[in-house]
Structures are given as structure tokens and as C-alpha cells.
Amino acid sequence: MQYTEKVMDHFQHPRNMGQIENPSGVGEVGNAVCGDIMRIYLTVENNVITDIKFQTYGCGAAVATTSQLTEMVKGKTLEEALKITNADVAKELGGLPPVKLHCSNLAADALKVAIENYQQNLKQEKESVKNAESR
């Protein structure tokens, strides 16, 4: 396998692997191409990602890209986090074999879904607060 040392390091020592008990948002994506699954958990405080965890079922590159992504977005605002592209993730890992480039896409997609899920949760919460107040 033509993986960089950094990819192998993330594969061997994944950062932020696991689950968050009461997450602000969760995102899960599956990849139809090779049948892999990534799940990302977020804790968001004041629009900033204060905690992030992931679980990945897939190849070495899939594990490494999710791990790398979590490192890149921790402490960032949601807007900043959403700007991270799969090319950024791949670059940070020192490159990926061409056939594996889609794996970094997968990681960025999972993050996006998690942020959307958070925003939805937030909206619902606000509405229920509003409903409670109007009563």
C-alpha cells in the first residue's frame, strides 16, 4: 500500500476515536462505491466545535482521513469547519493514493451532515422554548 507515514500513523493511533454521550450533532455517511461508513459526533458551544469524535468502518485511508479531519476542526467555528475540503484533508496527510481520494470526501461529508444535524437540533430546541414561553 502506498500510504504516507502520516496516514499510517493516524491509522495506528487514531485521534478522537469513539463516541460522545450527549452530542450536539451526529452525522453518518455511507459510501456506495465501496460500502464504507463513517460517523461523526460533535459538541458545539457558542458556535465553536469544542469536542469531536468519530467511528469509521473502511480502509486505512478512511480511518486516517476521519482522524485527521477531527484534528483539523476541533476548536474551529462551524463556518470555519465547513470550509475544510477533502483536498485539505488529503494534503494534510501528505497525499493519498488516487483511488483513495474519495475517502477524504467521505470524512468531509460526515462532518457536514453532523453540523446540519446540530443546526436542526438547535432549531427544534428554540421552537420548543418559544412554544413553552407562549403558553
Place this chain on the structure above:
Amino acid sequence: MRTIYLDHAATTAVDPRVLEAMLPVFTEVYGNASSMHHVGQAARKLVEEAREKVAKAIGAAPGEIYFTSGGTEADNLAVLGVAEAMASRKGKHLITTGIEHHAIFNSFAWLKENGFEISELPVDQFGMVNPADLEKAIRPDTILVSIMHANNEIGTIQPIAELGLICKAHKITFHVDAVQTVGHLPIDVNAMNIDLLSMSAHKFYGPKGVGALYLRRGVRIKPHLHGGEQEKGLRPGTENVPGIVGLGRAIEIAVAEMAEENAREAALRDQLIAGLLKIPDVRLNGHPTRRLSSNVNVSIAYIEGESILLSLDLQGICASSGSACASGSLEPSHVLLAIGLDHPTAHGSLRLTLGRENTAEDVDFVLQVMPEIVQRLRKMSPIYPENLRK
């Protein structure tokens, strides 16, 4: 770190005895086997001796052995060559199975694109072809049946003699891809009613880049390379004399040591399978008993093959997988899908293939590290039941 090589179905190391036979051919007996002079004739003699050895190993006559650049070329020559020779005589229908090696699989795909009709025999959950299905698939315009002897991924051994008998009864040319079995299983082309048979030297401790096609006398075939008169014009090109000598020596050794080596490997294989099946949610792929003595193929639920390979490699263990992520095409193995595995199960497959240098210690070591690797990857997996979203 110690290397434990468990990928012998992919390739083997050259046996030192084979290398010893080959070395002088590079520098001392370097003649072109087609040259009239004594330097050329010395090389010719070695080529013919090797041909005799190959023929003897499979019960053929030396004149029925054609040297090629390997298994893929032998397979291509057999399938395409017979198809082309027979199309104008008898018809354009050919029969194969859904679990062939890509050398066969893609040759048939090419034929299909070019106006031939292909019937693909199904296999059961263990990867076995049912002879009754072959009988049913045969038509008046069938010109070739091609079925592999043992499968490279799951190790299942087909009832070749029985299938061969059916072909013979219908007067249909029968090709067998024996790349995984020459030097590993007894083969007699007459007793098994085989008309063409492919082999590759590097699967039985010979060099890479050389193989052979057995072609029964009288079988119609067209060449695919066009050049000189080497190999009776069927496979022109200057003979790879060192490779051919290596092939001859390798097959001689493999056949002589086959029975003993098979018994030894089968014991290791069974130990390996039993140990792997002790890990929860692991299943054996391929036939429980009719399998190569070197082949272990399991699917490990909830984790992915490439991740397993990387983890094993970090421990010095070389293995293989039919997972989509580990293949350049991102398609899981067609063999695993053909035996009825769903995508995730095919995805989590692991193939360990034993060989001459493997020992009981190797097996012990694999069984020692496997549970940790599986546990670690399952902990990471979003589909592992314990990790389902709280």
C-alpha cells in the same frame, strides 16, 4: 520484526534448488534455442528437458506442452485461441463459471463484446460447480468449456474429472485453469479428460514470467502472438530459457514433495481455521473439506479487509483480502459475491495462504495477534453492535 509470509496464492519465493538450476543459463548456456550452432543447441536441449519434466508432471506428451510468459498468457491463448479457431466451424457459444480468475473472466468478457455467447455456471455457497449444471448448459454450438481446478481466493477444488467426462461425451474442448493447483494437487490430463491446461511457475516456487499451456494433440487453436516458429508457431518469441529451466526444475520438485507437503500444510491450515473461528462472528469462506491444503479464507464481521491487512502487516504478517477497499477497482471480489456473500461480509474477508516455509510458530503468532487486531478495529467500527448509536 519477523516476516510471516502467508500470501502464497499470490506468489512464492524461488526455491534455492530452482535458482541453482537457472543461474548457469543466464551466463553459460546463454544461446538462443532457435540457433543452429552448438551454443544455441545447448539451450535447446535444456528447453526440451524442461518440456519433458512438465509433460511428465501432468501425464502429457512433451509435444503437447507450450511455454508462455505465465498463467495469464496461457489462459488467454487457450480461451481466445480456441474461440477463434472454432467460431467458423461449430458455433460461438462458450461455458465458464462465475468464479474464474480475471485472466479467464476478462478473456470471456472480451469475447462477449465481440459477438460470442457466454454461459456462466453458478456455484453453490461453497464455491462448487454442479456437473448437472454443465450438462444443462451445453448446446450444439458450444465450442469450449473453461473451468478452474481450484479457486485462488477460497481454495475450493472442482470435480474436474467429472466435468471433463461430460465435455468428452459431448465432444467439447475442455480447458482447465490449473494455476493454483499444478505442483500442489495430482493432475493427469488423460484421466481427468482435460484438453487444455494452464500453469504458472511462480505459484510453485519457480520464477515469475514463465508458464505453460498443455494442448492435447488435435485440438484446434489459433495463435495470438504473430512471429517466428517457436513453440510450433503457437507461441512465437525467443524462448525464456532460464525461466523454462526454472519451471521444469520447480515442477519436478513440487511433484516429488507434494504428498508430504500437502499433509503438513493441511495440518497448519486446520489449526489456523480452528483458531480464527474461535473469534466471535468469524465465518469460513469456501468448501469445508474440498479445499487446497494451503488456503484459509474467513470473513470477519463488522470490520474491513484492508484495515485488517494493514494491521497484520504492522505485525510482519503478509495476507490478502477480497475487500473492495483493497482492490484498485473498489469492487469487492466477484468470487465472494458469487458464493452468496453480501457486500459487508465480502468486505471483511481475509485470505491466508500457506507455503513451504511456514511453521506451526507462524500459525501460533497469527492466532495470538488476530484477536487484538479484530477487537481494535471493531472498537472503531460504527456498525459493530456494541457501538451502535446510544
